[in-house]
Amino acid sequence: MAHALPSLLLVDDEPHSLAAMRMALEDDFDILTAQSADEASALMEEHFVQVIFCDQRMPGRTGVEFLCEVRDRWPDTVRIIITGYTETNDMIAAINDAGIYQFLTKPWHPDQFLMTAKNAADLFRLSRDHDRMSLEMRYLSRSVESKLETQRKALREGLGFEKVLRAPNSPLNAVIEQARQFASFDVPVLICGEAGTGKAAIARAMHYSSLRSDRPFFELCCTSVDDDLLEIELFGAKRGALAGAQTNKLGLLQKADRGTLFINGISDLSPRLQLALMRFAKTGSFRPLGAHEVQRSDVRLITGSNLDLREEVSGGRFRADLYYAIGQITLAVPPLRERLGDLPILAQSLLFDAANAHGKPVQGLSDDVLEFLETYDWPGNLRELENEMVRMLIFSQDPILGPELISRHILQASPNPDGPAPAVDAVLTGSGTLKDRVEHIEMRILRETLTRLKWNKSRAAAELGLSRVGLRAKIDRYGIAEPVRAGAKDEREE
Missing domain, CATH: 3.40.50.2300 (Response regulator)
Structure with missing residues (x-):
């Protein structure tokens, strides 16, 4: 070779x-x-x-x-x-x-x-x-104490499982416990879950809890990336294979040698790249673009998928041999709507991260904000929550952020003790009488408008085209309760 x-x-x-x-x-x-x-x-x-x-x-x-x-x-x-x-x-x-x-x-x-x-x-x-x-030699002679110290060092640097934020009784705890056990075994792992659920953070934590923690960790997202670019990024290219390139282009499989490569959105790979990756997963060998010789690399593959790959295999959209090669171990990450108990710690942490990044200090979120956030189903998961925290930070004027800053579609989610409320579209196309469905939407609009306007009923009535008497009647009819705040004044009626 x-x-x-x-x-x-x-x-x-x-x-x-x-x-x-x-x-x-x-x-x-x-x-x-x-x-x-x-x-x-x-x-x-x-x-x-x-x-x-x-x-x-x-x-x-x-x-x-x-x-x-x-x-x-x-x-x-x-x-x-x-x-x-x-x-x-x-x-x-x-x-x-x-x-x-x-x-x-x-x-x-x-x-x-x-x-x-x-x-x-x-x-x-x-x-x-x-x-x-x-x-x-260092790995062969490393004592238990030094292994623990290495893991503690990774945790201190924010690279381990402690980086994956969750509440003490979170549904994610069982997944993290499995990931800890799998981390030290040098086998491929498939992490399944909706987009934005934190699959990359779990993959990174597994790497830094493994015997490869001293070696590099790389991440590649395949979603909406051109097939030719993915091939070059993954496998590299020989000198002269790319226009204007005078040197070899190293791919991630070569850069990650003796380390870990996390490939997210693997279900988006084309059949041609699925075949090439399957060969690497089975033999550890690959061929850069334009090269005649085969190269080898010792890489641990961790993959992420937003789709159920078993269904993709059944539907003929994903290679069965690649699925079995990368899926010796499978982890299922729950969406945010199934772990709303984690939302307070996640929202506060993302807010403080945004405040540090943008140089705008804040003290946190009010309890009312968390109430609203917990009634929404978060289809975009952690990414959507992060975007919402950045948006609220930008518009904030006070050190404690109030619910009037929340996006309107989240404010319109009605309180539901059994979990997040259905989306407005689901109400419009769902079952029930016309009167019930119209009233459900009306209640949401009233609640959102009052919250956004800080319960100034005069402004809310004017915006909604109602008299103040009519607005009060609807508030009473739907049982919309005004949050109790310290120092609240009656001037909001005026």
Whole structure:
């Protein structure tokens, strides 16, 4: 099996120097080029670079300054500096400051340049092999105490199951307990649940509670993504397979090697990509776009689906062999409407997250707000709740957010002790007499208008085209109760 060429970054502000270096190395390396330190940093963000050759004298940051950044952010990359000046003391300082492997002086000979590059690539490979062996030994010899400490560290950093917010008696607790048990077993897991129920957070927590927690976690959402883009993002592409691409494009299966990849919306994969992913799930091998050779990667697959994949298999829309390959373990995440007891802690947490993100401090939500939120069925689940908290934060004027800020369609959900009220459309198309259904809608409109206008009955009557006497009669008829608030005044009648 052919191996991918080592990747190498050349940094020099002179185009002819870059061209000469590329010519000396391009047969043996995948080459990236940059004409400034800032451009090189951007390339490092996007590519897996093994070796860097960097000119010392450049406009802006010098080579030493850039390689100091590389040492801090990408310490595994082998760093080599090129200088046309005989500033020996400066170069010795550079080697110390930036951890530089070697420096070359201009003019250099092509054979010398190529040999230096090959030696640097060998050093990178040997260092990685040493790290891998050290990691394997560390796992073999790790004591129970150190395992617990690793898990505690992940929890402290907000990466574990404590990140999945829920009440003490939440229906989600049973799912989380199952996920904890499955996390340490290196088997694929399928997480099912409606969109926005928090499948990605559970997948991330499983990764950071597994023996792969020191390795990378990546997430890919397949929903509404072009098939060709998904193939490249997942499997990568060989140099020349994409227009204008001069290097190999690493796919997530390669980036996540020895780590975890969470593929959400897997039911949206095309039949062609289902077949390719099935082969990887069974053999651990895949073929990047445009490549002839097969590559291998050790990735734990966790997948998410908004649909019941068993029904998709029965309907011929999803491959049975892929379903059985990825679904050795299945977790079912309940929707928000089935865990409304979690809503207070979720709403307050999402509100405070939004307040921190937007720099607008608040103290929380009033009890009236939570009452309204708990009577709504939340078809968009946590995403819809997050959007609602951001919207309320933007319009808020007081440190405690009141129900007048809630979106109208949520305010129109009537109180129902047995659970969320049906949507307005369900009332319109449901059963019952015309009189009962009209009154049900009228009651919701009255309640929403009064709440939005902070129970100013004069304003509500004017907006609804009623007299104040008529409005009071309807309030009494439907038994709509005004929330009791500290400091409430009777001026709202006026």
